[in-house]
Amino acid sequence: MTENIQKKEKLIAIYGASGFGRELAWLIESCAKRGMNYNIICFIDDDEKKHGTHLNNIPVLSLKDAKKRYPQATVVGGIGNPKIREKLMNKAADQGFVFETIIHPDTESSQWLEISEGSVICAGNTLTTNITLGHHVQINLDCTIGHDVIMGDYTTLAPGVHISGWVHFGKRVYVGTGAVIINGTEEAPLTIGDDAVIGAGACVTKSVPPLETWGGVPAKPLKKR
Missing domain, CATH: 2.160.10.10 (Hexapeptide repeat proteins)
Known part of the structure; x- marks a missing residue:
């Protein structure tokens, strides 16, 4: 008898509550509707004024809070500027995050x-x-x-x-x-x-x-x- 084994849900945090970050959230949601087992759990942003708010119904957290609440999550860069994205991905790696490819x-x-x-x-x-x-x-x-x-x-x-x-x-x-x-x-x-x-x-x-x-x-x- 063949067992139906459900794929484990992938929790994804988007680093950068920006314009491209919102587009990336849409992209990941579109992937989920097409059968990919993705779940966006938060935006990460370094702007303290954004912490505790929601962006398009997605909570915005600091990097440390995101790691504390969702240690198993993977990160995707939501910033278009290459130099800034490199800086943020290095910070995420220093916190122990690994990265998702979308x-x-x-x-x-x-x-x-x-x-x-x-x-x-x-x-x-x-x-x-x-x-x-x-x-x-x-x-x-x-x-x-x-x-x-x-x-x-x-x-x-x-x-x-x-x-x-x-x-x-x-x-x-x-x-x-x-x-x-x-x-x-x-x-x-x-x-x-x-x-x-x-x-x-x-x-x-x-x-x-x-x-x-x-x-x-x-x-x-x-x-x-």
Whole structure:
């Protein structure tokens, strides 16, 4: 006789009671409606004024209170800014939290993906083949990612970004809404350096050095940070 074994519910805390944090809550609730065994138990936020309040019917707690009340919960980063998200995820790890990876079921992809913990892939994305995502990568709504793309830890894509094949991202890269990045080659991948920012609507046709902000069509350097 076959036994019906119910999957254990995953308790999830979203670190960051922000705009993207609320969108992430919606995403996780959408995943739960599609059969994933998720339960959002709280937002975590460092702003003391928010502690004890509710955001879209979800309680907001401090990091220490969240760990005390829900020691078995996993954390997902609810902040779009890569540097701030890195700081918060390090704080959560110091408190003993582990991290959940969220992939919306409307994502189209091959089996040839490597996705590290803490990453978030929102609804409507297409990832083709031989793609590597680092820790805590965020891919917002309706992006496309081509073959042999590598994204370093905390890389963040805003909605509607399109990336062709053989593009390699460093860490903490931010790509604005609607940006397009053309392909590199196997011998010479197009690279986007650590902490670079690509402006909304930009068309990137060549490699971007670390710490620079590029924008326009074709994209050119705007400033170095």
